[in-house]
Structures are given as structure tokens and as C-alpha cells.
Amino acid sequence: MSEDVTRGWQRPSIYDVARQAGVSHMTVSRVLNGHPNIRETTRDRVLAAIDEMNYTRSSIARALATRRAMRIGVLVDGPVQYGPNSTLRALESAARDVGYAISAFSISEDEESQIDTGVVELVTQGVDALCVIAPRASSLDILRRQTTGLPTIVIKAEPDAAWHTVAVDQRAGATLAVSHLIELGHERILHVAGPLDWYDARERQEGWRDALTAAGLPVVAPVAGDWTSDYGYRFASTYDFDHVTAVFAANDQMALGLVHGLCQRGFSVPGDVSVVGFDDLPDARHFLPPLTTVRQDFAALGELALKHVIDAIDGEEDGLQHDVIEPRLIVRASTGAPRP
The missing domain is CATH 1.10.260.40 (lambda repressor-like DNA-binding domains)
Known part of the structure; x- marks a missing residue:
């Protein structure tokens, strides 16, 4: 032609x-x-x-x-983790429904420098916009030095001075989890956090701290985990739980490891220690005991992210936008009243 x-x-x-x-x-x-x-x-x-x-x-x-490629470039930080992976799938589904395609570039946790390569690769494909899923602070620091001229949406739970942002409200989700434990009567609630280079991990830790402070309860020093079940298991195998009656884990995988480690040591969950996770993995209802957790609506997040991407492409975003989806607490059998 x-x-x-x-x-x-x-x-x-x-x-x-x-x-x-x-x-x-x-x-x-x-x-x-x-x-x-x-x-x-x-x-x-x-x-x-x-x-x-x-x-x-x-x-x-x-x-x-439309003079468009009808393609959105997506940088996925930590793609093996459940949250980033689920967000990418949801975004792909929402984009497909409106005739857009997704080009994704994955950045593993030991390849932060690959974000430069990813941006170049996506931009050279002629994408109409960029979306960044589950960023770490170190990755965004690299991205801030890039100038693409493309509308960019970052899936991040707090506003940013440089980009449009959308997210599930991580801090609110953590507050729901800890408030549930407080309502059951727990006063010494430990937090096993995710790696604090992750924005989501930071927000979940702050939500835990907010709930305890609002209730006038002591803040036990949090523990920095690595998102894995193995970490949760190793931690539960050695930690002194004598002064803790509940644990809020920053994701379901660490919660699974915690339950395994606790039970192997002879602790009852929730009889001795209640455990709450975050994400609501598809298998969380089949843990023993079934896991109380915070559910993120990834389908809604994908649609919301896509809406902001397309609005930005169309020039319909008035200033930098920040939009959040509220999470839900799913109460199952891993939480109960504290031991006497």
C-alpha cells in the first residue's frame, strides 16, 4: 500500500x-x-x-x-511471582477484548539492568504505550532515566510524580488483615514482610503498622522475607513464638511455609498461632488449615490499567492519575482467638 x-x-x-x-x-x-x-x-x-x-x-x-500499532509494551518485574504474573494475564485479557496486543519483557530479580534493554526492545516494536507491572524501587530508578515519549502507566500502590499509577490498595489490604486479627483479640502480631525494595511489600508493611498503631498495640519488629514458601518454613522452624500469637505474612507462599514450619514444631494453627496471608492464591482454600488471606481482583486491575493506558494514548488523561481497587479479606480456618 x-x-x-x-x-x-x-x-x-x-x-x-x-x-x-x-x-x-x-x-x-x-x-x-x-x-x-x-x-x-x-x-x-x-x-x-x-x-x-x-x-x-x-x-x-x-x-x-488510528495511526496506532494497537500494541502495548509491558515491563514485568519479578515475573515468577504470583501477583505480577496474574496482573500480566489480566492485562492481556483486557487488551485482547478491545483489539490491542501485548508485548511483554520480563525482568528477573537479579537482572535489574535489563530494564534498559526491555525499554529499547519494546519501543523499537513501535508500541503505543508502556505499562510497568509490580516494580521495585531500584527498577523504577533506572526507568526514570529513560525518555521514551510514550504514555506510561505504572502498577504501583502509591502515586508517583512521573507517571500515571493504578493498583490494588495494598495498604488497605494489610490493614484489613491485621484488623481482623485485632478483632479476634490478638495483641502481639508479627509481620513477615516481602523484600522492601518492592513497593507492594512496603505498603503492606505500612498497613500492618497503621492498624497496630491505631489500636494502641505494640509494634513487634518486622522480619524481611523473600516471598518464598521456603523462607516462611525456615523462619517458622527457628523463631521464638512465645510472645507472638499471630503472624501476618506479606504473601500466601510465605504463609504456607509458616504453617508448615509451625505444625512441624508441634504448634497448632490457629490454636497456638494464627496466620494470615495476602493474594488469595487459587490453592489457598486447600491449605491445611485453609488460609485466611487478602484477595486482589486481578481481572479488575487489568481492566483499570488498560482503561488508563488507552485514555493516555487518546490524550484524555488530565494530569497524572492515581486509581486504586479495594481488596477483600477472605476469612478461613487459619485464624482464631489467641491462646489463653
């Missing part, structure tokens, strides 16, 4: 159809993908707009019409 023909291409985009039908672009996408939970009147209005505008779902046509 010649450059002149490309320049004159006027085929409507999904956003044009949405405006014509008076609905969101997500609704148009759901109609196109046959989602069942769409009112018939809405479906008919969208289909009529599609017919009127002679809209096709061709990705090439959309890219030509």
Missing part, C-alpha cells in the same frame, strides 16, 4: 463506533466478542452503528485509521 493511500485511509475505529452508539469502547468489544451479559437494546444499537459505519475488526484497518 502506498504512503498516499495509507495517509488517506479513513476506516472507522472501535472508538468511532462507540461514540456513534453512545456506549464505551469496552461495550463495543464485548458485543463483537459475543459476551452474553449485554442488554439486547444495547447490542442492537452497537450492531446498527457497526452497519452504518461499515466497521470491520481488521487490526490492520484499525492501525491505519
Whole structure:
């Protein structure tokens, strides 16, 4: 196709159809993908707009019409961890629903310097925007030195002076977990934190501290873990729990290791020590005992992140935005009243 023909291409985009039908672009996408939970009147209005505008779902046509690659570049920090991995899958699903593709570049915990390589690789693919999932402070320090000219969204639980940010409210989730333990009567609540280079780990630790302080309870010195079940097991195998009746672990994997280590030493969970996790792994309900934990809605997070990405691409973000999703406490059998 010649450059002149490309320049004159006027085929409507999904956003044009949405405006014509008076609905969101997500609704148009759901109609196109046959989602069942769409009112018939809405479906008919969208289909009529599609017919009127002679809209096709061709990705090439959309890219030509909008001057976009219809592709979002995603940097994933710590991709082997459950949270980052689940967020990426949710973002991919939300993007696919509206005709965008995802190009992902993963950065392992021992390859912080790879963030430069990742940015270059994604930018050279002609992506329309960047999204950064589960960043560590050290990784963002490197990213701050980059100048891409692209809209950038960072999935981070606190606002940032440089980028749009979205997240599940990590501090609120930790506060829910610790408040639950306090309501059960616990007064000595230990926190096994994640690595404090991770923003999520910092926010969860601050939520634990906030809840204890608000209740006038002592703050036991937190312990810095590494997200793994092995760490939780090793810690529980040697720690003196005589002055602690409950543990809030920064993720479910460490909670699993804690329960294993405690039980192997003859402690009852929750009879002697209550344990709360964070994330609500799919298997958390099958731990022995089933784990009380904080659930993050990754599907909603993916949709929210995508909305902000597309709004930023469209130039519809007014200043730097920060948006959060509230987590939920899931109470199971790993928590109970403290021992006498």
C-alpha cells in the first residue's frame, strides 16, 4: 500500500463506533466478542452503528485509521511471582477484548539492568504505550532515566510524580488483615514482610503498622522475607513464638511455609498461632488449615490499567492519575482467638 493511500485511509475505529452508539469502547468489544451479559437494546444499537459505519475488526484497518500499532509494551518485574504474573494475564485479557496486543519483557530479580534493554526492545516494536507491572524501587530508578515519549502507566500502590499509577490498595489490604486479627483479640502480631525494595511489600508493611498503631498495640519488629514458601518454613522452624500469637505474612507462599514450619514444631494453627496471608492464591482454600488471606481482583486491575493506558494514548488523561481497587479479606480456618 502506498504512503498516499495509507495517509488517506479513513476506516472507522472501535472508538468511532462507540461514540456513534453512545456506549464505551469496552461495550463495543464485548458485543463483537459475543459476551452474553449485554442488554439486547444495547447490542442492537452497537450492531446498527457497526452497519452504518461499515466497521470491520481488521487490526490492520484499525492501525491505519488510528495511526496506532494497537500494541502495548509491558515491563514485568519479578515475573515468577504470583501477583505480577496474574496482573500480566489480566492485562492481556483486557487488551485482547478491545483489539490491542501485548508485548511483554520480563525482568528477573537479579537482572535489574535489563530494564534498559526491555525499554529499547519494546519501543523499537513501535508500541503505543508502556505499562510497568509490580516494580521495585531500584527498577523504577533506572526507568526514570529513560525518555521514551510514550504514555506510561505504572502498577504501583502509591502515586508517583512521573507517571500515571493504578493498583490494588495494598495498604488497605494489610490493614484489613491485621484488623481482623485485632478483632479476634490478638495483641502481639508479627509481620513477615516481602523484600522492601518492592513497593507492594512496603505498603503492606505500612498497613500492618497503621492498624497496630491505631489500636494502641505494640509494634513487634518486622522480619524481611523473600516471598518464598521456603523462607516462611525456615523462619517458622527457628523463631521464638512465645510472645507472638499471630503472624501476618506479606504473601500466601510465605504463609504456607509458616504453617508448615509451625505444625512441624508441634504448634497448632490457629490454636497456638494464627496466620494470615495476602493474594488469595487459587490453592489457598486447600491449605491445611485453609488460609485466611487478602484477595486482589486481578481481572479488575487489568481492566483499570488498560482503561488508563488507552485514555493516555487518546490524550484524555488530565494530569497524572492515581486509581486504586479495594481488596477483600477472605476469612478461613487459619485464624482464631489467641491462646489463653
